Amino acid sequence: MSRPTVVIGNWKMNMKIKETIDFITELSPMLSKTQGKVCLSVPSTLLKVASEAARGSEIEIGAQDVSQYESGAYTGEISTTMIQDSGGEFSLIGHSERRMYYHEDDEMIKEKVTRAILGGLVPVLCVGETQEQKESGQTEKVLLDQLEKALGFLNENEASAVIIAYEPVWAIGTGHAATPEIAQEVHGVIRGFVRKKWGEKNAFRTPILYGGSVSPDTIKELIKMPDIDGALVGGASLKVEAFAKIVNISRETKS
Template sequence: MPTRKRFVAGNWKMNTTLAEAKALGAAVAKGVPSDSPVAVAVCPPFPWLLPVGEAIKGSAVALGAQDVHSEKKGAFTGEVSPAMLIECGCKYVIIGHSERRHILGESDSAINQKLHTALDEGLHVILCMGETLAERDRSLQERVFQRQVYAACAGLTDEQFGRLIIAYEPVWAIGTGKVATPEQAQEAHAFVRGKLRQLYGEKIADALPIIYGGSVTPDNTAGLMNQPDVDGALVGGASLKADSFLAIVKAASA
């Protein structure tokens, strides 16, 4: 089985003051060793990218953003381009988070456009996907995974797949305190990897990290990480406290 480096990212969402963001970034940077076997990133709100980037500078922690526009520049008031994120020091960007899909109405085609632009400009992308509770209750989750994989990854090159991370986030587990069981997470990740293998070949499917997101805590990380197709975590609420986020990183390192 190929060895995929584990990856843990903190999605701070629309939280933190400037002072809190700087302190949180500094504490995470201090707590992640330079030889960490797990790749780590923090994704603060747009206004805090530069100060958090300074707070983590020189550490093993990378900077990420929570979204990006699908065009490289132009008259798009309020939007942020991939080049702007890179100038701020970002390595990663989250695309297709369920809150953007289901609250802000982002379509599969819009997510594919964002994915292409971000990868064309050199960013690494954390692509989110997952089913709602209604879809799971009707046993439609595999149909949802298949549609989202087909739509988001259409047209990607082999090189671009090398900078892609998929985050499986069951929508019913985000911010609810509910979490998929390790077995449910493994089942979803294995299905997605199988679809990638059918579409793009064994090399891409086996190398691509698939991480889990949805009420991840220090207590449930180890069980998730023990699954063969779970390669890390996209952490929401627990990433807002350095101690809990670092405990998740530590559990993922085991």
């Protein structure tokens, strides 16, 4: 028995209200009926309108980041309760762009994972290595370090709520995805971490997604790999036909 696929579209700082409504309205009937989860990670300003547009469909809406604080004087932040109040069900945490441009460190990411779980949001933890780290043979060390610091404190039940996304920083936005073999090797390391920490049951059911220049052309060979359960899609998630193809190819290949 295989795990249901999970495909998350990360819109980053793109889309406006009408575009959001049109996209979701067009996407829903394009999706195959094969089992799987389809999600959109939208800008905070679009959470409410996206969740309303997705009501009655299988599309789940989530945020791109969440504060490590419950509430208070933290200008510009968004809390778990605000996300949920706007219809969000999950949040990305530790995306490479947050780590790079906003200097989010391992301690902050751990706090955000904690806050998401306490607040009832599904945390989608992003991990990945840079080109320099890859070339120096540090991929496994970097990933295991990121995973341990962000998730190592969780108990088995808490860990079962987590989705993990591997996003090789060196592949993002380049148009060149990791080869299926390289991606599978890394996903195997990640699943091995989960197995060692929380046992075979959690290792089997934890979705591990690939993110890094995912497109309709690259997804089929990637999703054939046994430890790749879906995708975190960037640029291609802004085009409804391309995103629907990625979702449908993922579902049909794994079914």
